[in-house]
Amino acid sequence: MSKFKSYNINQLDKIPQLMLLDHRQMEDIRIVSEIYPFKTNNYVLENLINWTNVPDDPIFRLNFPHKEMLTELHYDQLKWGMRNMDEVSYRNLIHDIRLSLNPHPAGQVDHNTPYFLGEKLEGMQHKYRNTILFFPSHSQTCHAYCTFCFRWPQFVNEPGFKMQAKEIDPLVAYLRANPYISDVLLTGGDPMVMSPRILANYLLPLLEVKSLKVIRIGTKSLSYWPHKFVTDPEKDELLQLLGKVSAAGKHLAIMAHFNHYVEFETAVAQEAIFNLRKIGAEIRTQAPLLRNINNKVRIWSTMWERQVQLGCVPYYMFLPRDTGAQHYFAESLETALHIYRGAVQLTGGLCRTARGPVMSMTTGKVELLDIEDDVYQLRFLQHRNSALAFKTFRARGRNEQPKWFDDLACHDERYREFFADQDDYDRNEVQYGNISLQL
Ligand code: SF4
Incomplete structure (x- = not known):
């Protein structure tokens, strides 16, 4: 019997399959997940994604955020803000970007x-x-x-x-x-x-x-x-x-x-x-x-x-x-x-x-x-x-x-x-x- 185990962005390092990704790909997932929610689970990781085909595997693209989902401007703003902004300004930046994406x-x-x-x-x-x-x-x-x-x-x-x-x-x-x-x-x-x-x-x-x-x-x-x-x-x-x-x-x-x-x-x-x-x-x-x-x-x-x-x-x-x-x-x-x-x-x-x-x-x-x-x-x-x-x-x-x-x-x-x-x-x-x- 399989037991459900989910992973959010804070548990990225606990996903063994992600060892296959390089530092830049991991950073992309972290940055894009500041705007869009991320969640995966053990069934998707073990059964649906063909890890020899990552990053182009369709279910990997379906489930894992990737850089091109953001405009270059938003990506750069987040990357810079993550390192240089105080918490409140950074949260405001995230909020503003989300509002610009026609959330409703x-x-x-x-x-x-x-x-x-x-x-x-x-x-x-x-x-x-x-x-x-x-x-x-x-x-x-x-x-x-x-x-x-x-x-x-x-x-x-x-x-x-x-x-x-x-x-x-x-x-x-x-x-x-x-x-x-x-x-x-x-x-x-x-x-x-x-x-x-x-x-x-x-x-x-x-x-x-x-x-x-x-x-x-x-x-x-x-x-x-x-x-x-x-x-x-x-x-x-x-x-x-x-x-x-x-x-x-x-x-x-x-x-x-x-x-x-x-x-x-x-x-x-x-x-x-x-x-x-x-x-x-x-x-x-x-x-x-x-x-x-x-x-x-x-x-x-x-x-x-x-x-x-x-x-x-x-x-x-x-x-x-x-x-x-x-x-x-x-x-x-x-x-x-x-x-x-x-x-x-x-x-x-x-x-x-x-x-x-x-x-x-x-x-x-x-x-x-x-x-x-x-x-x-x-x-x-x-x-x-x-x-x-x-x-x-x-x-x-x-x-x-x-x-x-x-x-x-x-x-x-x-x-x-x-x-x-x-x-x-x-x-x-x-x-x-x-x-x-x-x-
Ligand atoms: S498309 Fe459906 S299953 Fe996928 S995240 Fe949205 S509501 Fe959930």
């Missing part, structure tokens, strides 16, 4: 927080009509951290950066008052870091809400700690708890985050998938397309084929969000479309449930459908205004190599409404059922 993309803190009976429901987001996100306070960490993570502010100790909810009761009351909400997504961090006893406090009250049809749990535990469902001492209790969701007549969707096929090639990861499917969970897979980690047609086609073989349903190919080290991880929209199409064309029909390339942003989730003569054909899969979902529209690039929606401009006036920003929605408060959402 897609308005995730300022917008979409629902109100109920005059109270703001902290730690929840209700952006799309049918689905509400809930951030349990006990799950604001992960078994290891990803370098590209758009939720990185959840893991750094900065006042006002974190979204979290301690109580499930306000959510239950909100769901009862708004029976058209069919889906709850428990997210974080990673809800699967919670013990079954704590998870039960969040999960079981939801099973009593008749109108709720789907409970989704966003997790990377199948990749970073699959022992959770196979050999951990509480795994039976956990699987029994999760089994209660299907027994209550609801759909349990595990929104599994896999960045590379090596993550589900271990026997324990495959057994974890098997055990979850046995208790009635459907596993849907999603990941962003990342430079230096998975930006190859073959990686995606292999990933989707193996996922389908293991009984998972490919769901999304995202593009890295406009936060943190997006400049390092993002491919151009053109390359992303090429990789998505190439991978889809290599696979059978059951892999083609994967939607992509998709940008998740303030007003909705937008899918890139085609590029022809520098005209970008797009559609929103989800939109804050559901009347705009699934209608195609066109854009043109603002620069040579657009990488994100902000790099696109409205093609002509017919499509103006697709380019409305969140401020427009703030002015025209959206009504969901009988609850007025104050975005």
Whole structure:
């Protein structure tokens, strides 16, 4: 039986595999970790990283910070500050750099927080009509951290950066008052870091809400700690708890985050998938397309084929969000479309449930459908205004190599409404059922 052991930046010297790195590489990890959180664990170190291929190994790049994630200016400022600044000035420098990195993309803190009976429901987001996100306070960490993570502010100790909810009761009351909400997504961090006893406090009250049809749990535990469902001492209790969701007549969707096929090639990861499917969970897979980690047609086609073989349903190919080290991880929209199409064309029909390339942003989730003569054909899969979902529209690039929606401009006036920003929605408060959402 494997025992979970995690390492943070202060325990870097205790990671035996890092003896392979030189002094400069170790210094880079230390400097970049001043801005972005770092955490790894014994399973990732021993099973997922091919140490003969470091630093280019995809899981090493996924888990260990590297110099290029910072701009040269920020890197130099930190390196100098670390040696020459007093503690307070150095902490202020770190804070300022973090603020400059758009820590809350897609308005995730300022917008979409629902109100109920005059109270703001902290730690929840209700952006799309049918689905509400809930951030349990006990799950604001992960078994290891990803370098590209758009939720990185959840893991750094900065006042006002974190979204979290301690109580499930306000959510239950909100769901009862708004029976058209069919889906709850428990997210974080990673809800699967919670013990079954704590998870039960969040999960079981939801099973009593008749109108709720789907409970989704966003997790990377199948990749970073699959022992959770196979050999951990509480795994039976956990699987029994999760089994209660299907027994209550609801759909349990595990929104599994896999960045590379090596993550589900271990026997324990495959057994974890098997055990979850046995208790009635459907596993849907999603990941962003990342430079230096998975930006190859073959990686995606292999990933989707193996996922389908293991009984998972490919769901999304995202593009890295406009936060943190997006400049390092993002491919151009053109390359992303090429990789998505190439991978889809290599696979059978059951892999083609994967939607992509998709940008998740303030007003909705937008899918890139085609590029022809520098005209970008797009559609929103989800939109804050559901009347705009699934209608195609066109854009043109603002620069040579657009990488994100902000790099696109409205093609002509017919499509103006697709380019409305969140401020427009703030002015025209959206009504969901009988609850007025104050975005
Ligand atoms: S597992 Fe998910 S939430 Fe956690 S660090 Fe990775 S991307 Fe972020």
